[in-house]
Amino acid sequence: MSRLLRASILLLALASCGGGNSSAPRNLDDACAILSQRPTYYKALKATERKWGIPVHVQMAAIYQESKFIGNARTPHRYALGVIPMGRQSSAYGFSQALDGTWDEYKKDQRRMGAKRDRITDATDFMGWYMNDSSRKLGISKTDAEAQYLAYHEGRTGYSKQSYLGKPWLVEVAAEIGSRSQMYAEQLSYCRR
Secondary structure, three states: OOHHHHHHHHHHHHHHOOOHHHOOOOOOOOHHHHHHHOHHHHHHHHHHHHHHOOOHHHHHHHHHHHHOOOOOOEOOEEEEOOOEEEEEOOOOEOOOOEOHHHHHHHHHHHOOOOOOOOOHHHHHHHHHHHHHHHHHHHOOOOOOHHHHHHHHHHHHHHHHOOHHHHOHHHHHHHHHHHHHHHHHHHHHHHHOO
């Protein structure tokens, strides 16, 4: 076998292993498949559930909406006149799409200066921290994926002012997250590890 052929086969084999944080799990509609394909996700989600009380299925539904489980997800670029790049729509980044300011607040509050938004353990801990605080400050049930997402998206002040009511598309997205959370919960009951 020629060197070129061997190198090509090796390159194809390495490429088929996946790109880590840059690729989504194959079947995003199956919680069991996601966790089977990415066992580290399950460990991170369970650790957050134990620490903050946010159920795995609620976290998964929010992560699905925010990043489709892609660790290095970013918001799209903005363009002036349709062609001149003007930067990204926001500073949201990673699995949880946390904004720079909120992420910095989390790192300071939790004394986790080395935390990274593209690391699943840090992203789920961030979501747990944020949702737990929303539960404590706003009275949102930790199992209510729909309301938790509205507070997550709009911020706690926006949620308390019901800013989402002026955004019918967001209310619809939140309802879809609630449905996805229920779907994931049912699936997880059959594939518990």
